[in-house]
Amino acid sequence: MKEYETITEISGPLVYAEVDEPVGYDEIVEIETPGGETKRGQVLESEEGVVAIQVFEGTTGIDRNASVRFLGETLKMPVTEDLLGRVLDGSGQPIDGGPEIIPDERRDIVGAAINPVSREYPEEFIQTGVSSIDGMNTLVRGQKLPIFSASGLPHNDLALQIARQATVPEEGGEDNDGSEFAVIFGAMGITQEEANEFMDDFERTGALERSVVFMNLADDPAVERTVTPRLALTTAEYLAFEKDYHVLVVLTDMTNYCEALREIGAAREEVPGRRGYPGYMYTDLAQLYERAGRIKGEDGSVTQIPILTMPGDDDTHPIPDLTGYITEGQIMMDRDLNSQGVQPPVDVLPSLSRLMDDGIGEGLTREDHADVSDQMYAAYAEGEDLRDLVNIVGREALSERDNKYLDFADQFEAEFVDQGFDTNRSIDETLEIGWDLLSTLPKTELNRIDEDLIEEHYREDAAAEGDETAEEVSAD
Template identity: 45%
Template structure:
């Protein structure tokens, strides 16, 4: 194929270039932009109308002038090499090395656009992914192939918790890898993530993509898609179970809003594009287990809710698509500040129980949540009438809440608990209640583990 370079550039608009006189150019096609002096940048075709092509420049348009550039189209979508060569690498948001190593290579190149998993071919999740964080493993267990979001607010340690999960997560007895895609991070946060994940990266178990806040905004739009393309090959071609952590999806959505504004599209809620829901779904639905294919992709998108507003478009639409949420709250003391009563894993019962975690897991979690709900009611009553006016049973429930916070829900940032430790702590917490209150548990399990 003879490469044709077009030099009739009509307009530069934000990160976009409008090219005139094109022919045979398709949507999502990869483009090469030649600058004065021979330097090159890269782009993707966003839209084609007649002989006009709208190209988004991945490195941004700063320093470019319409009369000094040429644009050539590759005839194919933007793709990345895939394979085990990604494991142990630290790259930028476009997959270019940051660790001083050579460019990542693979046997084949795959378009990063990808496709959501066809529901007809999707298998129901049925095995756990253990994070080493007790409050998550016990109450909102991740299940292989699930998509579950982490909702946070500015100032909370969501990035620390996401990195801790990536450093500790495993699928017992199975080959397991992690792909961590960070978007819009400050340099300090990026350094913290690299330090937390250094051991797992060095062991060749993890892929780290770092998009910084001062990187071009267009790069941020591609970062999660590159991460999922790499993960899909590791899972469905190489038979590994892969956890993909995307932090922070709010930064991704803000980048999408900026591109949409530059394109002159009619804005929807809070100036986000009207297709935000379908765009997020095109990312979130790329996880799962697929019939007749090995491995699985489990997705943990992390997002910050501006001003803690759960009705903001990003958490609102994410909640419709994902299968649960882990909610961080300022009202929870200590680390990690997970609010157990606001959090939910809708597929948890498919991944716990005999042969997976422990036979009493689901009932133990339900009993503990019921106790925490009763303790919250007792606390609200105490604020109205005073703690001295509470009955003996209400005080025992307040003891349960304190034991939960002090023993089970508080954990060091580098501390990993195995399942045995988590269940021991859970039974210690429940043992602060009278035995007669443990009505949701099998009497045989209570006989074995209850220690008043």
């Protein structure tokens, strides 16, 4: 192992050094400062005679007298089942005061791509306990389903709710043993206050026992942010495909991750792409998101819920735009619903789970799930359209039928979507609430539901209450 004292330039998070032998891409580097501090880095670019090194701990304290050692290996994550219940920093070092991690093996954090031929099609339901997701935009094992949020919205509360409530029901709706389900929580660029909230919630609810937490804070080096999700996903793949866990990976906030890519690209003086982000950002995000999935012959699975805050609430921004191309849908959070006190403020109309139809139905959730979801979506969409009309002509100008749809939209938000961040609903409870709401509409309006299901589940008493409400509105 050669040691060099040939640093030629320090630019932001990057260090440039001259070398007289080939150095591999992504190779791990140790840099010893004149003050005796040792920092780790990774080779970002290697050309004949010179290398660019991104330093995980930041370049503070490094000058041209620092020594550089190339270790001849790429960054690896020490993995073991004993990681469950542990809290690590963004570079994979324990920060919870627990014992040293003794790994079963050390795995390259880049990972190996899943052969498309070996992929098992995702079609098994994950119950998050959140009605707006389970009922309307169902999450499936092996899926990547992002949450599109914005600054000031409670996406972290929703992430925590999913992390502590998510289970994998067996066929027929019974829950599997909780030990078979694990959560990997990767936080990137969050504040210390947010980190404290996360840890308080994990410890208070006991969710930490089945979780591995990676914490990269806002004042940690941006370069470390590019490593954190890869460490988290490497751990997830080990638990899923070696230990047969169903692993849910929650990554927040992908916007901070992409900002780190932009910062590094600027330091390298790369030609920028859209809005200054690197042209390779699509490829980089795909390398992360495509690590979700199932493999034929393996019992475990890796499911991803990446969370991103859309700058300026703009869903055409490059980060949500590229994420939407790669992933299988999105859960959209809404600022208006949040201002009304709806928790979680999920707007089901622009939300989408492209794999939902394969993950619901008889034997997976309930035979009426697909019909109930379709009917509620159509009724809520009509109610939303009528709200715009009311602003123009007033509610008294609408027909009795239209007033029923307006009432449905209000009740849908108040009873179905607004459940609070501490309520855990089974899929049966979610669908029963759905039937209560649909029963406020006349049977003739339920044109998306099989007649046998209507006869079995329709509540005549709810329909009567709906008629009374409509009469009161007309009288007013």
